[in-house]
Amino acid sequence: MDKAIVLVVEDDHALLVALKDILETAGFQVSTATHGEAALESFCRERPALILSDIAMPGMDGIELYEAVRSQPGGKETPFVFLTARGTREDVFAGRSLGADDYITKPISSHELLTTVRSRLRRSNEIMVEQLKIAYKSSLLALAQAIELRDHYTHKHVIRLNAYSHAMGKELAWVEPRLEALEYGAILHDIGKLDVPKVILTKKDPLTKKDWDEMRKHPEYGVHMIETIEYLAPALPIVLYHHEAWDGSGYPEGLRGEEIPEEARLLAVVDSFDAMTSDRPYRSAIGASRAYEEIKSRAGAQFDPKMVEVFIHCWEQGRIQKIMNELRDDPKDKLEIIQAKQLR
Structure with a gap:
């Protein structure tokens, strides 16, 4: 899990560097972007295991990035966690109503960051395993039914x-x-x-x-x-x-x-x-x-x-x-x- 690629999207350069350092020290691979357009290109190119994204950014903001990612192949399965300095009801409602996986309010502690990332990746892996099991069972059932016809x-x-x-x-x-x-x-x-x-x-x-x-x-x-x-x-x-x-x-x-x-x-x-x-x-x-x-x-x-x-x-x-x-x-x-x- 700790070798997974995490895409961090943040227009505050100092915070971006700090988040990258925390995640890399914990063993994650980190890709960064300072705005939504670059983040979407990075997602399509690198297929990160999880996205951490600020909401308020110039150009394509976090909400628009979320919608764009979800429209891409594999985007619906990628955990998406919002970061924001504005812990307002509007931000929380916008993110949750779209189906975002989690929400972290700035200032962000390293403990909260790593706990959230690991728990979301763990849940994502569990879902992936269950989906694979369903696919395996469907294939096995089709094989068994072919045997029965024979x-x-x-x-x-x-x-x-x-x-x-x-x-x-x-x-x-x-x-x-x-x-x-x-x-x-x-x-x-x-x-x-x-x-x-x-x-x-x-x-x-x-x-x-x-x-x-x-x-x-x-x-x-x-x-x-x-x-x-x-x-x-x-x-x-x-x-x-x-x-x-x-x-x-x-x-x-x-x-x-x-x-x-x-x-x-x-x-x-x-x-x-x-x-x-x-x-x-x-x-x-x-x-x-x-x-x-x-x-x-x-x-x-x-x-x-x-x-x-x-x-x-x-x-x-x-x-x-x-x-x-x-x-x-x-x-x-x-x-x-x-x-x-x-x-x-």
């Missing part, structure tokens, strides 16, 4: 799975970043199917032993695809172990009981529920109540009894049914799949 799922499978798993995670009082890892795991759990031959994924006849052997490799294929992406590291155990069974009969490693990561045990329950209540090439969906009974009957065998209890509690509260109804498949979904197949 596997003849509807595009809502992964969305439902994410919603079911989030509901159960909240019921377990899990918090971030655990819920985020669970979300990534739900989105990417079947990414390894990209490496499974399409003829196996779309086969309407029962799979042969050879087919099943290949299908059961998809968790490992998935891990190989994403293991070099650092921010997805917490999701790797979920992707790898979501087909393990409580009694050790699952795959790929035959883990049993608490050897299986909790998040993977949770996902196994809701993935099976959604699979049972969705059409597949080789069978039709079963009703939600019957699927619910199936989940209960497999507690202690396929599923962790604790996770089944949580699922039952969510069911009794109506949360599972609510998600299922809100994200149910409809004719449009099936049309999208048909169109996608025709384009391939």
Whole structure:
């Protein structure tokens, strides 16, 4: 953060030099301008991480500079802090009404200056990280939906799975970043199917032993695809172990009981529920109540009894049914799949 470029705009030369010295001593890179026009050119050229600007300046004043910066690419995301010797209501209202990030009244102490700059840069970085996460999740969701079309799922499978798993995670009082890892795991759990031959994924006849052997490799294929992406590291155990069974009969490693990561045990329950209540090439969906009974009957065998209890509690509260109804498949979904197949 302390290597960020700060653009200081001030027509008082002595104050400009003083502000520059304080910021550089604190480790910031500093660019300076004495009027709005020069500051706007500097912004477009250097793309500073934050702008400190006087309001009352000859020519383009601070308010006009703020509006000009906000109209530039990236300008809306750049923190803008006003400096003024006139701590009047008019200045405060003008700056705040435009959406300025902060306001410092002269005379300025070095402590107030550095505290404000660091806090605004920190908040700006947090917003940027959140925006990147949203972009990443959107990209991952698009990838997951492409996988589902290839596997003849509807595009809502992964969305439902994410919603079911989030509901159960909240019921377990899990918090971030655990819920985020669970979300990534739900989105990417079947990414390894990209490496499974399409003829196996779309086969309407029962799979042969050879087919099943290949299908059961998809968790490992998935891990190989994403293991070099650092921010997805917490999701790797979920992707790898979501087909393990409580009694050790699952795959790929035959883990049993608490050897299986909790998040993977949770996902196994809701993935099976959604699979049972969705059409597949080789069978039709079963009703939600019957699927619910199936989940209960497999507690202690396929599923962790604790996770089944949580699922039952969510069911009794109506949360599972609510998600299922809100994200149910409809004719449009099936049309999208048909169109996608025709384009391939």
